[in-house]
Each structure stands twice: as structure tokens, then as C-alpha cells.
Amino acid sequence: MTAYVLRRLAYMAITLFAMITLMFFMFRLLPGDPTATVISPALDEGAREAMRRRFGLDQPLLTQYLAYLRNLTVLDFGLSFRTSAPAWEMIELRLVNTLLLILPSMIAAYAIGAFGGALIAWHRGGKAEASVVLFATAMQSAPLFWLSMLAILVFSILLGWFPTGHIVTPGRFPGPSWRMYLTADFLHHLALPFLVNTLYQLCFPLLLMRSTMLSTIGEDYVELARMKGLTERRVLYGHAMRNSLLPLATTLPMILGWAVAGSVVIETVFSWPGLGLLMIEAISGSDYPVVQGAFLLIAVLTILGTFVADLLYGLLDPRITYR
Amino acid sequence: MAILDIEGLDLRYRTDRGPAEALSEVSLRVERGEAIGIVGESGCGKSTLLKAVMGVMPPNAAITAGAIRFEGRDLVAAGPEAWRRIRWKGVAMIAQSALNALNPVKRVDAQIAEAITTHESRTRAEVEARTRELLALVGVDPGRARDYPHQFSGGMRQRVLIAMALALRPPLLLADEPTTALDVIVQDQIFRRIGALRGELGFAMVLVTHDLALVIENCDRIAVMYGGLVVEEGPVAAIATASCHPYTLGLYNALSRLGQRRQPVSIPGRPPDPLAPPAGCRFAPRCPFAIERCHRERPVMQALSARHAARCLRAAEMNDLRPAAALPETWEGPQP
Numbered sequence: 001m002t003a004y005v006l007r008r009l010a011y012m013a014i015t016l017f018a019m020i021t022l023m024f025f026m027f028r029l030l031p032g033d034p035t036a037t038v039i040s041p042a043l044d045e046g047a048r049e050a051m052r053r054r055f056g057l058d059q060p061l062l063t064q065y066l067a068y069l070r071n072l073t074v075l076d077f078g079l080s081f082r083t084s085a086p087a088w089e090m091i092e093l094r095l096v097n098t099l100l101l102i103l104p105s106m107i108a109a110y111a112i113g114a115f116g117g118a119l120i121a122w123h124r125g126g127k128a129e130a131s132v133v134l135f136a137t138a139m140q141s142a143p144l145f146w147l148s149m150l151a152i153l154v155f156s157i158l159l160g161w162f163p164t165g166h167i168v169t170p171g172r173f174p175g176p177s178w179r180m181y182l183t184a185d186f187l188h189h190l191a192l193p194f195l196v197n198t199l200y201q202l203c204f205p206l207l208l209m210r211s212t213m214l215s216t217i218g219e220d221y222v223e224l225a226r227m228k229g230l231t232e233r234r235v236l237y238g239h240a241m242r243n244s245l246l247p248l249a250t251t252l253p254m255i256l257g258w259a260v261a262g263s264v265v266i267e268t269v270f271s272w273p274g275l276g277l278l279m280i281e282a283i284s285g286s287d288y289p290v291v292q293g294a295f296l297l298i299a300v301l302t303i304l305g306t307f308v309a310d311l312l313y314g315l316l317d318p319r320i321t322y323r
Numbered sequence: 324m325a326i327l328d329i330e331g332l333d334l335r336y337r338t339d340r341g342p343a344e345a346l347s348e349v350s351l352r353v354e355r356g357e358a359i360g361i362v363g364e365s366g367c368g369k370s371t372l373l374k375a376v377m378g379v380m381p382p383n384a385a386i387t388a389g390a391i392r393f394e395g396r397d398l399v400a401a402g403p404e405a406w407r408r409i410r411w412k413g414v415a416m417i418a419q420s421a422l423n424a425l426n427p428v429k430r431v432d433a434q435i436a437e438a439i440t441t442h443e444s445r446t447r448a449e450v451e452a453r454t455r456e457l458l459a460l461v462g463v464d465p466g467r468a469r470d471y472p473h474q475f476s477g478g479m480r481q482r483v484l485i486a487m488a489l490a491l492r493p494p495l496l497l498a499d500e501p502t503t504a505l506d507v508i509v510q511d512q513i514f515r516r517i518g519a520l521r522g523e524l525g526f527a528m529v530l531v532t533h534d535l536a537l538v539i540e541n542c543d544r545i546a547v548m549y550g551g552l553v554v555e556e557g558p559v560a561a562i563a564t565a566s567c568h569p570y571t572l573g574l575y576n577a578l579s580r581l582g583q584r585r586q587p588v589s590i591p592g593r594p595p596d597p598l599a600p601p602a603g604c605r606f607a608p609r610c611p612f613a614i615e616r617c618h619r620e621r622p623v624m625q626a627l628s629a630r631h632a633a634r635c636l637r638a639a640e641m642n643d644l645r646p647a648a649a650l651p652e653t654w655e656g657p658q659p
Contacts, residue, residue, distance in 0.1 A: 125382065220423040226379045227418070228438040228487075229410035238437070239426055246428075317428055318471045 004322035008310070012303050019299040024068055027288050028061060055081065077296075078289035080282075087289035090278065091297060097167055098274030100181065102263045105194050106255060109201035114248060116202070117209025118241040124214065133210070140203035144196075144262060148269035151196045162192040165271035193270040197262055204258075205248055212244040219243075246317055252309035256302050324395050326495050326527050327353040327376065327414070332389035334368075334375055336597075343597040345371045345384070346551045350624075353495065358521070358528040360538025360559075362574065363548035364594050369531045370419070372548070373497045376529075377416055378406040393495075412442045415488040416497040417481075422504055424484055425472035431483055432468035438490045457486040461516060478509035485517065495527045503532075514541055535574050539563055544630075547571045550595040550605035553624070557631030567633040567641040569610045572648040588651045604636065611653045612637055612644050 052058045055078070056067060071078060077087035120129045139147070156164040163169070167189055173180045180186055216222060217240055225239040226232075264276035271277070275294055282290035314320045334346040346368045353359055361369045374380050376391055378398060390397040393413055398406045418424035426434060435454045439445060445453070455465035461482040463475075472480055481501060488496055498517070502510035518541065521528060530542055538545055538559070545562045547555040547570060555568040566572050573590040592609035595601055601608055607617040617636055624632045625639075637644065647653050 220418060220420050221426040223379055224416075224418050224424045225426070225437075227377045227410055227416050229407050229412065229441050230437065231407070231441075234437075234441075239429075243426065243428055318430075319427060319473050 001322050005311075008307055012307060015303055016300065019303075020069070020072065020296065021065075023292055023295055023299075024065055025061075027292060028064075030286075055079070072296075077293035080290050081287045082282075082285050082290075087287075087293045090290055091275065091293045094273060094275045094278045095297070097272065098263050098267070098276060101190060101193055101266070101272060101274060102197065102259050105197045106201060106259050108194075109198045110205050110248075110255070112198070113202040113205025114209050114241075114245065117206040118213050118236065118244065120206075121210045121213030121217065122236050122240070124217075129210075133207070136203040136206050139200060140207070142200075144200050144265045145269055147200055148193070148196050148266060151192055152269070155192055163189050165189075165269075167273055193266050193272055197266050201255075201258065201262060205251070208251065209244060209248060212247050213240060216240050216244045246313070249309060249313050249316055252312065253302060253306040256305040260298050260301075325352045325392075326355050326394060327351070327529070328390075328392040328395075329372075329376070330390045330392070332372075332375065332391065333387045334371060334380070335385055335387050336381075337383045337385070338598070340598055344551055344600060345597060346375065349389070349548075349551075349553055351546055351553065351556070353527050353529060355494065356525050356527050357544065358530065358542040359544045359546060360542035361529060361531045361546045361548055362533060362535050362538055364533060366594055366597075367548040368551040369548050370499055373416065373499050373529065373531055376414060376497060377410055378403070379410075408442070411438055411488075411493065412491045413493055414495040414497060415491065415493040416499065417484050417488045417501045419499040419501070420504055422477060422480065425480060427472055430469050430471055431475070435468075435483075435487050435490055438487055442491055453490070457490055458483070460489065460520070461486040477505055478512065481505060481509075481513055482516070485513070485520075489520065489524070489526075492524065493526060495529070497529045497531070499531045500533070501530075502537075517541070535578055547574065550600060551597060552605060552634060554606065554635070555633040556624075557628075557633075561628070561631045565631075565642075566645070567627050567631070567638040568606075568635045569612050569641075569644075569648060570606045571633075572645065573654065576649065576651075576654070586651070588654050591654060604634075611648070 049058070056064060059067070068078075075088055077091070079085065080087050080090060083090070116132070120132050123129065152164050155161045168180050168183065168185050169189075172183075172185065221243075222235060222240050225235045230238070260276070263274055264279060266272065267274045267276035268280055275297070279291065279294045281287075282294065314322060329349055329351040332346055332349040333344070336343040336345055349368070349372060351359070351361075351372075361372065363369050371380075371384075375384075375386065380386075386399050389399070391399055393409055398409060425431070432451070432454045435457060436450045439450050439453060454468055458465045458468055463479055463482050463486065467475070472483075475483065481504075485501075501517075502513050505513065514537070517528070520526075528542075530538060532538060535545075542559055544558055545556065546553050547562070547568065549570050555562065555566060555571045562571060563575075566575065570590070573588075576588040577590065578587060590609060595605045595608070601618070603616075603618040603620050604610070604613070604622050607613040610617065614637070620636060622634045622636045622638075624634050626632045627638060633641075635641070
């Protein structure tokens with residue numbers, strides 16, 4: 001077990017290094033001169049040269065790469081090309097906003113999905129099951145941006161229950177402040193993107209849980225549990241659902257990918273100042289340091305997620321041994 | 324009072340092609356301490372009968388008539404909660420498949436313990452002591468109580484299932500082909516163990532199997548099932564020497580016996596379709612002794628002696644027909 005964890009950690013380091021390297025060169029190969037977006041090409045050549053020197057873009061690629069690696073070890077992603085603020089600071093600020101929206105939403109989606117899927121499979125064959133499956137399949141097939149816009153149209157514009165976007169009413173908190181997160185205004189803005197994302201993301205775990213449960217229910221050990229005289233609740237939660245969680249746990253690394261993709265779409269539609277929106281802004285502005293930082297963060301999260309899922313699977317299923 | 328008294332039980336499955344009659348007019352009495360064997364081909368309803376007694380039928384099954392009385396109390400009428408309380412405490416079961424009957428992600432002791440704690444309030448230490456005692460009783464090292472099922476061999480898992488079944492000292496034990504997945508040597512060990520435990524603890528047993536020889540070795544009485552009906556019932560000795568149903572005689576011919584040159588003879592044809600059972604005797608289409616009446620009339624159970632009964636219109640003539648039934652040619656005749 002210890003040997004397995006150490007080996008996996010070594011693999012993770014290698015994967016991460018490959019990601020860092022790939023990302024650095026990939027961005028340098030992209031067309032487009034970042035200085036062009038910051039300083040108008042109409043300005044004099046001397047100003048542009050000074051700009052290039054300031055960001056180290058006049059150095060050979062290899063020197064740039066080594067400097068990049070050196071800076072990464074102290075979490076220095078460089079300065080944003082657009083705002084000249086440290087890229088990591090920008091990311092950090094936005095990351096909190098994203099985590100506050102996406103993390104509770106994904107946890108809720110998986111919890112509701114797992115229990116909902118288990119329950120409809122347990123009471124299979126009814127109208128309730130058919131309608132839930134139909135609804136989940138339809139929701140899952142719909143594009144997330146479309147659902148978000150529809151939700152804004154109905155609940156914000158027509159019914160006026162929720163604001164149409166932003167994290168708090170614009171102008172209430174001019175500077176970044178943690179106080180913002182403690183207001184009812186923040187929760188009011190959080191509600192609609194949270195609900196849309198949760199509803200959309202819960203379809204996959206729900207449908208997966210349902211189909212796993214349907215085969216688990218037919219297992220001999222579930223019948224034996226019932227023959228032992230266990231209450232239906234204990235048969236459902238202690239045996240059928242407990243064992244059906246295994247396939248769901250393997251999807252954990254995939255969830256991270258969906259969470260990121262979902263955050264980009266949700267934040268763009270709801271003007272939520274999170275990491276997803278920052279990425280969109282940075283990409284369209286060729287803001288390399290910020291994009292690299294954000295991508296790197298996502299890569300680290302995904303690699304960590306895969307690692308955690310592997311360990312979790314071993315905890316859930318004693319038949320798995322780590323060698 | 325009989326420990327288990329099944330009377331006129333009808334059970335149907337709802338299927339896409341209409342109702343399927345899985346059990347009809349099944350009556351069976353099990354006295355305290357007695358061992359009864361139920362034999363029949365696959366699909367004759369023997370496993371369904373045990374599940375019905377345990378009250379764990381699939382959702383598309385429904386008991387449409389009859390009673391299942393446990394110590395005089397009708398479980399069908401008593402309702403699901405009362406039935407649940409009787410399960411395992413009054414009547415326990417050794418499940419069919421040792422390989423899949425244990426939950427793979429739970430430790431063996433926990434699976435035995437939950438059977439105990441569901442029905443009795445006991446301290447942790449008492450449950451633990453009882454679990455170890457049970458494992459020792461069936462010949463499994465109690466030191467392995469904390470192991471997971473996949474760490475046991477098939478025979479060991481079957482022993483664990485027996486230990487689990489005995490956890491609450493039930494007066495009645497059902498066994499649904501308890502050794503099908505195991506090799507003959509382990510099978511023999513398991514049955515010896517069950518026999519010894521029965522001598523020690525005195526529980527009654529209903530053994531369901533397609534293996535007539537196992538029943539003859541291990542039981543006091545036999546019930547033969549065919550197409551959802553009990554077609555013959557009686558003491559092992561009576562059935563073995565003077566069976567009065569052609570189906571039982573056919574099953575008997577299908578046994579291979581050591582020291583005998585004769586090849587086992589099989590019964591041609593297939594069991595009846597539960598969606599559309601034959602109008603008369605259900606065995607008539609495969610029966611070499613069927614007469615015209617057999618295809619029209621439904622036979623009822625006929626008492627041949629105090630404890631022996633058969634569901635055959637020609638049961639009374641069977642003494643004359645029996646020699647012919649032992650000949651392979653009889654079963655090769657024209658079949659539909």
C-alpha cells in the first residue's frame with residue numbers, strides 16, 4: 001500500500017511535469033503576438049520593445065522555459081499581460097468564487113443523484129421511475145448554456161425571482177472583500193447558477209446509479225439480506241446501494257473535468273466572476289500567464305482527483321489490493 | 324402442530340405474455356425435526372416455493388390463494404412486517420449459490436452479526452462470541468471471522484452460509500440446492516455437517532434439489548414437484564420402492580447407480596409451459612402410460628396409504644405398470 005502510494009506520487013510528478021512543459025510550448029506556438037493586444041501596433045517600435053523586454057519575451061525560448069520553471073516552484077506564474085497584476089493573485093481570487101459555486105453544486109448533484117437513482121431503481125416499474133428517467137435523459141442531452149439561458153429567461157426575467165447574473169449586486173463591493181460572501185445578496189445571486197448546474201450535473205450519477213442498482217437488486221446477496229429479515233431500509237442502504245456506489249466512485253476523475261467545463265459555461269452565461277470566466281477572458285486576450293496558471297491548476301486538480309478516486313475505490317471494495 | 328403447513332398455495336408471475344402459474348394447489352406439511360426433500364426438474368417451482376415460504380418473491384409474483392402457516396400462524400395473512408420478523412428467527416435458509424450469496428464488500432462476521440442484531444438485542448461482545456461459536460460449529464476457523472468472502476473457498480463460503488442460517492437457532496431450515504456449485508467431496512462434507520448439526524440441534528429441514536439420490540440419503544420424506552404441482556409425496560422408502568407416479572419412476576430411472584450396468588434413462592420432452600399448461604394431467608404429454616382420459620382430466624392427489632399420495636389417474640394400476648417403467652424402451656415411445 002505504501003509502496004503503491006509512493007509510486008503513484010512519482011507518476012503524478014512526472015505527469016505534472018509533462019503537462020507544465022507541454023503547456024509552455026503550446027502557448028508559444030500559438031499564433032498572435034500578446035504585445036499586440038496590450039499596445040497598439042500603431043505605437044512606436046521602442047515602446048513595444050520595452051514591453052517585450054519587461055515580460056522577458058525577447059529571450060530565447062529555452063531561457064524563457066527555464067525561468068518559467070524556476071518561477072513555478074514559488075507559485076509565480078508571472079504578470080498578467082493585460083493588468084500587470086500577478087497572475088496567481090488573479091487566479092486565487094477567482095478560484096474562491098468558482099469553488100463556492102461549483103463544489104457545493106457538484107456535491108449536491110452527486111448526493112441527490114446517488115440517492116435518487118437508488119430510490120427509483122428500488123421502486124422500479126412505476127410511473128415515477130419512467131418520468132424521472134425521461135426528465136434526466138432530456139436534461140442531460142440539453143446543452144448547459146441553453147439551459148442556463150432558459151433559466152435566466154424564466155426565473156429572472158419573466159418571474160423576477162433571481163438576479164440575471166453577477167456574484168453580488170454590481171457596485172456594492174467595489175474592492176475584493178470576503179465580507180461579500182456573508183451577505184444574503186451573494187446567496188441570492190448564487191441560487192440560480194447553483195440550481196441549474198446541480199440539476200444538469202445530477203443526471204449522470206442518477207442514471208448510472210439507477211442502472212447499477214437494477215443489476216445489484218437481482219444479486220443473491222441482496223435476496224439473502226432480505227431473507228435474514230433485515231428491514232427494507234437496511235437492505236436498500238446497507239446492501240444494494242452500498243454496493244452500487246462502486247461504479248459511481250470510478251467516475252470521480254471525470255466529474256472534475258465536467259465541473260471545469262460546467263464552470264466555464266455557467267460562469268460565462270451568469271457573468272459569475274470565477275475561474276471559468278477568467279479563462280475565457282484571458283484566452284480571448286492572449287493573456288498567457290493567466291491562461292497557463294489556470295490550466296495548470298485544472299491539471300493539478302484532475303491528477304489529484306484521479307489519485308483520490310483510485311484510493312477511494314480500494315476503500316469501498318475490499319477485493320481491490322494495491323500492489 | 325406442524326412447524327410448517329402449506330395449504331393449497333397458488334402463486335403467479337405477471338409476465339409480458341400473461342400470467343404464469345408457478346405454483347398451484349401446493350400443500351405440504353413439515354413436522355418438527357423432520358427432513359423433507361423436494362425434487363423436480365429446473366422450473367418445476369421448487370425454488371419458488373422456498374422463496375414463497377421466506378416471503379421474498381420477486382415483485383411480479385403474487386400469492387393468489389392458499390396459506391403458509393408457520394407454527395399455526397398464516398404468514399400470508401399476517402402481512403409483510405410480521406413475516407419479516409419470522410424470517411431467519413423461525414425459518415432460515417441456506418442459499419443456493421455460495422459464491423454470490425455473501426456480500427463481497429462486507430466482512431463475514433458483520434454479515435452473520437446483522438442477522439442476529441436484526442432480531443435480538445444483544446451486546447457487541449455477545450454477538451461476537453456467538454459469531455465465533457457459529458463458525459467453529461460449521462468447521463471454519465473463528466480467527467477468520469474478520470475476512471472478506473473472496474478470501475474463502477467455495478466450500479468454506481457454503482459453511483459460512485450454514486453458520487449464518489443457524490445464527491438464531493431456527494426450528495426450520497430451508498436449503499435450496501446448497502451444494503450445486505461445489506464438487507462431490509465438498510458436497511459430501513457439507514451434508515455430513517448438516518446431518519450432524521440436525522442431530523445436535525434438532526431443526527426440521529426442507530431440502531430442495533434436482534438430485535434424487537441426495538434426498539434419499541438425507542431425508543425422511545420426499546415431495547416430487549412437476550410443473551408447479553406436487554405430484555407425489557411420501558416416505559423415502561415408499562417412494563424409492565413403490566412410487567405411484569410415472570414422473571417419479573422416470574426420475575428414478577435417470578439416476579446412475581454404482582455397480583449396475585444399466586445406463587441412466589432420461590425422460591424425453593420438456594416441462595410444461597407455465598403460461599399455457601396442458602388441460603389435463605401436466606405430465607401427460609411426456610408420459611408413456613398416458614391414456615386418453617389423462618389429456619382431459621386434471622388428476623387430484625390420491626391417498627395410497629396413510630402418508631403416501633400421488634397425483635395420477637392411474638396410480639392404483641401402478642403396481643402393474645412399474646416393471647415396464649424401468650425399461651428404457653418404454654421411454655423411447657412416440658413423443659409429441
